[in-house]
Amino acid sequence: MAEWLYEAGIGEARAALVEDGRIVVAAIEPDDAGPLVGGVHRARLVELLPVRRGRVVLADGGEALLGALPAGITQGAALTVAITREAMAEGRRLKPAKAMPSDLPPVPGPDLRARIAASGHPVRRLQAHEADDLEAAGWSELLDEAMHGDIDFAGGALRMTPTPAMTLFDVDGAPPAASLALAAAPVVAAAIRRHGIGGSIGIDFPTVAGKAERLAVATAIDAALPMPFERTAMNGFGFLQIVCPRPRASLPERWRADPAASAARALLRQIERAPPRSDRRHRITPAVHAALTARPPWLAELARRTGVVHEWESA
Numbered sequence: 001m002a003e004w005l006y007e008a009g010i011g012e013a014r015a016a017l018v019e020d021g022r023i024v025v026a027a028i029e030p031d032d033a034g035p036l037v038g039g040v041h042r043a044r045l046v047e048l049l050p051v052r053r054g055r056v057v058l059a060d061g062g063e064a065l066l067g068a069l070p071a072g073i074t075q076g077a078a079l080t081v082a083i084t085r086e087a088m089a090e091g092r093r094l095k096p097a098k099a100m101p102s103d104l105p106p107v108p109g110p111d112l113r114a115r116i117a118a119s120g121h122p123v124r125r126l127q128a129h130e131a132d133d134l135e136a137a138g139w140s141e142l143l144d145e146a147m148h149g150d151i152d153f154a155g156g157a158l159r160m161t162p163t164p165a166m167t168l169f170d171v172d173g174a175p176p177a178a179s180l181a182l183a184a185a186p187v188v189a190a191a192i193r194r195h196g197i198g199g200s201i202g203i204d205f206p207t208v209a210g211k212a213e214r215l216a217v218a219t220a221i222d223a224a225l226p227m228p229f230e231r232t233a234m235n236g237f238g239f240l241q242i243v244c245p246r247p248r249a250s251l252p253e254r255w256r257a258d259p260a261a262s263a264a265r266a267l268l269r270q271i272e273r274a275p276p277r278s279d280r281r282h283r284i285t286p287a288v289h290a291a292l293t294a295r296p297p298w299l300a301e302l303a304r305r306t307g308v309v310h311e312w313e314s315a
Helices: 112-117 139-148 177-194 211-224 251-257 259-273 286-293 296-306
Strands: 003-008 012-019 022-030 040-049 053-058 063-066 078-085 088-090 093-095 097-101 123-125 150-153 156-162 167-173 199-204 239-244 281-284 311-314
Touching: 003 112, 012 112, 022 112, 022 139, 022 177, 022 251, 040 063, 053 078, 063 078, 088 251, 112 123, 139 150, 139 177, 139 251, 139 259, 150 177, 156 177, 156 251, 167 177, 177 211, 211 239, 251 259, 259 281, 259 286, 259 296, 281 286, 286 296, 286 311
Parallel strands: 003 123, 063 097, 167 199, 281 311
Antiparallel strands: 003 012, 012 022, 040 053, 040 078, 053 063, 078 097, 088 093, 150 156, 156 167, 199 239
16 A cells, blocks of 8 residues: 655655555655745735736745736735745746735645645654665665656666756667657656656657557556646657646756755755764765755754764865
8 A cells, every 4th residue: 555654854844655665756845945835825016027917025935926917906016825836946047936816815835744644645754763664665766866867667768857948858778669668658657756747748759650659659658647637649750748737846856956955955864864873974075065054954953853963074
């Protein structure tokens, strides 16, 4: 039976839906994620934009882009908005959250713990002194996929690359092309689900000549990827596009938005789980050192959880 494994980590919450001992869905929610989807907030309209859109500043912090402005609203007006998409980085640019006008009373958006509890699967909260069931299910491999984008499968490999326009999957492997594409299809679908990838997704399969063979690959995607999504047919050059809902950043997008901070949070998880008599001195890269020293609350929480003050050396 599938179950969620949940950790309230330092700097982030993390969760994985584990089935038959392997991660099938995973999520990370940094403590600086900003306003969450489903939250309702008091706001003020600070800028009018073309096509009846605007930019609002939320009363409890952050900002959002507002679609479908109410008729007659003027700059500076107060209103209530509901978050429909969280803020996310695209390259070096931070895209603000998206929102719509709302008549509901203000309420925070459900956090990661609340969302997985509402999924219908049981949730088990992991503690640092317990066996590392998250790691046993493949957590480090998952982070490595998110960081580097390399995913191997029998007979081939995928390269996963998030871009500002879409997340791209490049399929590589030995011929015949039709067999390789058919084998890759469920692997791509599993990666999309595992990493929480939404928005536009492009898959560059090897060129498959036959129409029936191309249809078989598309049908394999349909069978392996849960709804909702839309897709194109595979064209004669092997390209197929999928569009999924995108309420928040995927794991690869989160990792690559700030690799040093992502690596620092992963390191803190490892140190928190280390035996009590482990070395308290740590040699780390300059980038991770800068990320940690810029966030004193993370280091204070690590000291509280482990009972020792750790020392850091930039190597």
